[in-house]
Amino acid sequence: xxxxxxxxxxxxxxCVGLYGVLARRNTVxxxxxxxxxxxxxxxxxxxxxxxxxxxxxSGQVFTLFLIALAAAEIGIGLAIVLLVYRRRGTVALDRxxxxxxxxxxxEAAEAAGPTDAAARPTAIDAARGQETTTP
Amino acid sequence: MSAGALPVLAAVGESxxxxxxxxxxxxxxxxxxxxxxxxxxxxxxxxxLVHAALYLVVALGGLAVEYLLLTAEFIAWVQVLIYLGSVxxxxxxxxxxxxxxxxxxxxxxxxxxxxxxxxxxAAAATLVTLVVDAFRTTWIDLSTPxxxxxxxxxxxxxxxxxxxxxxxxxxxxxxVGAIVISRARRDDSEEGxx
Amino acid sequence: xxxxxxxxxxxxxxxxxxxxxxxxxxxxxxxMAHMQGRVGPMHAGGFHGWAQLVADGVKFAQKEDTVPAGAxxxxxxxxxxxxxxxxxxxxxxxxxxxxxxxxxxxDAGVFFVLAVLGIGILGxxxxxxxxxxxxxxxxxxxxxxxxMAYELPLILAAASVVMAAGTLSLTGILDGFQWWWxxxxxxxxxxxxxxxxxxxxxxxxxxxxAPEEIVFxxxxxxxxxxxxxxxxxxxxxxxxxxxxxxxxxxxxxxxPFPDQLGWLWMLLKTGALCFLVIWARVAWPRLxxxxxxxFAWTVLVPxxxxxIALTGVVKVVIS
Numbered sequence: 001x002x003x004x005x006x007x008x009x010x011x012x013x014x015c016v017g018l019y020g021v022l023a024r025r026n027t028v029x030x031x032x033x034x035x036x037x038x039x040x041x042x043x044x045x046x047x048x049x050x051x052x053x054x055x056x057x058s059g060q061v062f063t064l065f066l067i068a069l070a071a072a073e074i075g076i077g078l079a080i081v082l083l084v085y086r087r088r089g090t091v092a093l094d095r096x097x098x099x100x101x102x103x104x105x106x107e108a109a110e111a112a113g114p115t116d117a118a119a120r121p122t123a124i125d126a127a128r129g130q131e132t133t134t135p
Numbered sequence: 136m137s138a139g140a141l142p143v144l145a146a147v148g149e150s151x152x153x154x155x156x157x158x159x160x161x162x163x164x165x166x167x168x169x170x171x172x173x174x175x176x177x178x179x180x181x182x183x184l185v186h187a188a189l190y191l192v193v194a195l196g197g198l199a200v201e202y203l204l205l206t207a208e209f210i211a212w213v214q215v216l217i218y219l220g221s222v223x224x225x226x227x228x229x230x231x232x233x234x235x236x237x238x239x240x241x242x243x244x245x246x247x248x249x250x251x252x253x254x255x256x257a258a259a260a261t262l263v264t265l266v267v268d269a270f271r272t273t274w275i276d277l278s279t280p281x282x283x284x285x286x287x288x289x290x291x292x293x294x295x296x297x298x299x300x301x302x303x304x305x306x307x308x309x310x311v312g313a314i315v316i317s318r319a320r321r322d323d324s325e326e327g328x329x
Numbered sequence: 330x331x332x333x334x335x336x337x338x339x340x341x342x343x344x345x346x347x348x349x350x351x352x353x354x355x356x357x358x359x360x361m362a363h364m365q366g367r368v369g370p371m372h373a374g375g376f377h378g379w380a381q382l383v384a385d386g387v388k389f390a391q392k393e394d395t396v397p398a399g400a401x402x403x404x405x406x407x408x409x410x411x412x413x414x415x416x417x418x419x420x421x422x423x424x425x426x427x428x429x430x431x432x433x434x435x436d437a438g439v440f441f442v443l444a445v446l447g448i449g450i451l452g453x454x455x456x457x458x459x460x461x462x463x464x465x466x467x468x469x470x471x472x473x474x475x476x477m478a479y480e481l482p483l484i485l486a487a488a489s490v491v492m493a494a495g496t497l498s499l500t501g502i503l504d505g506f507q508w509w510w511x512x513x514x515x516x517x518x519x520x521x522x523x524x525x526x527x528x529x530x531x532x533x534x535x536x537x538x539a540p541e542e543i544v545f546x547x548x549x550x551x552x553x554x555x556x557x558x559x560x561x562x563x564x565x566x567x568x569x570x571x572x573x574x575x576x577x578x579x580x581x582x583x584x585p586f587p588d589q590l591g592w593l594w595m596l597l598k599t600g601a602l603c604f605l606v607i608w609a610r611v612a613w614p615r616l617x618x619x620x621x622x623x624f625a626w627t628v629l630v631p632x633x634x635x636x637i638a639l640t641g642v643v644k645v646v647i648s
Contacts, residue, residue, distance in 0.1 A: 001158070001204075001277055002161065002273070002275070003274065003275050004267055004270050004271065004273070005161060006164070006205065008266055009172065011259065011263055013171065013194075015258050023251035024179065024243065026184060026233075026240070026242070028229045031226065032178060032179075032187060032226060033178075035191065035226075036194065042210075043198060043202075046210055046282075047275070050205045050275055050281045050282065053279075056295075057287050058290075061294075061295045061298075064213060065299075067214060067217050067218070068217070068306060069305075070217075072305065072309035072310075075225065075313045076312055076313050079312075079313040080316055081233065082232055091233050093245070185459075189404065209437050212441050212444045215444035216440060216447060220447025220450075223451065224451065225473075228470065228474070231458055231466060235458070237401045238401075284437045
């Protein structure tokens, strides 16, 4: 098999996941896009491992690790999302801005701003700290 | 896929193999690849939350088929077991608990969709060019299966046993972490639930 | 010749898939009835109501196939198929007798079987969510929670057998089987079988479908043929779990004259385990959802881990 086929598929899948992470607003959907990116990486690892016929199967073993990591990530991620949902009544990433810098931080809920996966840890800290926005 | 294949149409491998005369495995691989990509694109664009999760099932299941075609049998079944059996069920569970409605949700996407599209397309163009240019004349030899469970287990528990143990510690940490997070403390919990 | 071989195997698996669940269903009618001091269906087909399920099938096919207003139509209609097909696929890998009497030898057979079984649950989740019904959604969520809890002991118990046999292939496990594996793996067998029943939502683990409480959970809105497909999935699941338990823990086709009668021993062991499943339904009341979770995490998982430890110790001692 031409190595370009699996490699290109992995690249395109990764970019689709990248689009999802950047464009999605619902946290669970962002987690799903992250899964797509991880799956693309796994495909790459497997393809190159098979190509090199590695004695140690490093690529495939690493894929196994990656799958386990993805499962752990989803477990923790969903626990966080559910906690945030219970506290705030929303899982929209751009509304979870309690720790936002600068003026107007409290009104941040109205302002839609840059969205990325990094907003997720913010949400837990916010949930632990002061309750600015109540659902 | 077609964009990726175009520049290599003329390339001929060392033993006369060419992209113009794909083998049966390659044809199946490309067909499944189209399904995987289509499902993935629907997964990140669908406005129906649960539909997106089900498209993810299709995409990941298709990937398992690709692993089978690459003779990585064990990885394929682990992929089905963990991703389709557990991860997607967890995701659906999460969607149901956060009240995913039936029908489209207008707030599934944020406002920076155009930016995301530009970034994704730019990344795709760069990476596809790079990959195609780098591996134009590289062929995978699939005649001997590479990824049977016994060989994989041997290298996992001989060579990679230390990372394996480290991973098990990490999984334990994740388990404890998930329990701690989902266990809302009684004193500051708004609803007074456990 | 190759094509003929493949066709024959596929047809054989399909026939087994269509016949065995019906046999279990009929047995459930009669066994439950006799355990409760009734006689069960007596009229359909004449002799002791043997054709009751055929009649049921005809009835289901005649009923109107409704989709509730406000439901997610496509997912609602797709769900029964997703629930049913995995069990059919799993049957391909289960060996019936020695010497290649199996649909398809799969290198990582145990993994294949457990992986495909997990997909069937998706069908119930889809049906539960798409029905646009609170009871169904509740049933779907209980299904998901129960699957998460019982997948772990199921896989751990299977891993114990895999350690004992030193292979992931179902045929390989049977080839290496010795009689003393039965007492050695007995705890594992209990864990696997119980977790299997729980994954199928059979009583006493049927909180996700609980008719008196949440009106059949994910199946509330289903009628006609699609409901029949869900029922068929349940009985196919009983067959598959029983057959897997027989293969992994009770030696499958091993018995007197395995070369001639191997298939008979396999079917008898499967049938006996199916009987246990039916018996459990009559014998125990339904557990609450929280009791089901507690049972998985505090009883089955520790037992499965203890079994794995025992397997490891014995394996090291005898090698």
